Amino acid sequence: MPRETLSRDQIVRAAIDLLDSEGIDGLSMRRLGQRMGSAATAMYWHVGSKESLVVLAADEVWAELTFPDPVEIGWRAAARALVHDTYALGRRHPWLVPAISTHFVYGPGMAGFQEHSYAIYEAAGFTGRELDWAVNTTFTFVAGTLLADASQATLAEAQVPRGKGDEGPPQSVAEWAWAIASRYPRLRARIEDQQGADPASLAAEKFEFGVEAILDGLESRRAGRA
Known part of the structure; x- marks a missing residue:
């Protein structure tokens, strides 16, 4: 999409979609430009920087709230x-x-x-x-x-990081945490109650x-x- 046909609102809405799916680390002007069929330079021209874009996206999102009296x-x-x-x-x-x-x-x-x-x-x-x-x-x-x-x-x-020489299948963090918590009677009782x-x-x-x-x-x- 050529730079002159883009608007700030379009870029902000596209950024929100990208943020929703990829998070802040997944947001970049290059990836956003690819989604919109435009160059990253066009993104910078309209919103200035990634920092500014996150601020604009957040403000747009806050505006979704309605306020009861x-x-x-x-x-x-x-x-x-x-x-x-x-x-x-x-x-x-x-x-x-x-x-x-x-x-x-x-x-x-x-x-x-x-x-x-x-x-x-x-x-x-x-x-x-x-x-x-x-x-x-x-x-x-x-x-x-x-x-x-x-x-x-x-x-x-997530999986528990394995040391050199560790054998057997990878252990999930949830399994690892359960093995520790199960040593404590109150923790074990609460976890078992919620299973x-x-x-x-x-x-x-x-x-x-x-x-x-x-x-x-x-x-x-x-x-x-x-």
Whole structure:
């Protein structure tokens, strides 16, 4: 596609597709140009650099969120909805949260998300530093869960590095970790209890427990202060 027929929006959308499938390490101007039938120089001409492109892609992704009104449905329902929607956003775009730690991915999209987060906990009655910490606590939980999900997905396919002279078939990291955990009775009991359960159902149950525990804690702190 000739440079003059490209637009920044087209490049950003194509970059999001590439990021979704390949992650940040898989994004390059050359690969993006190949996908779009254009030269890498055309990518640079429209977006400047890979760093700028990641920032633009992240801002476009944040804009996918819709914000429930805490006055209309109550602060807790609005907070629950935003936490679940943010988690779903991170699952659709698994590069987004890791990008926050490696790139300065800040723009109107993320600022709008933060603004609405403050509106929710302000509606709950939090002010000052406690308002900051309420917003931070819920976002940290979502980000941490997404990073843990990504780590588990990577480890599920990983194998334990083998030393020189090792014999026998390669051992998966999951098998290696189970061999260690099985020496400890509480760990063994919890792993055995979860064996055979649907991983997706377990993940959903775990996330729901965490969300409600946080909201219970904020509700209790709010009520105690009142």
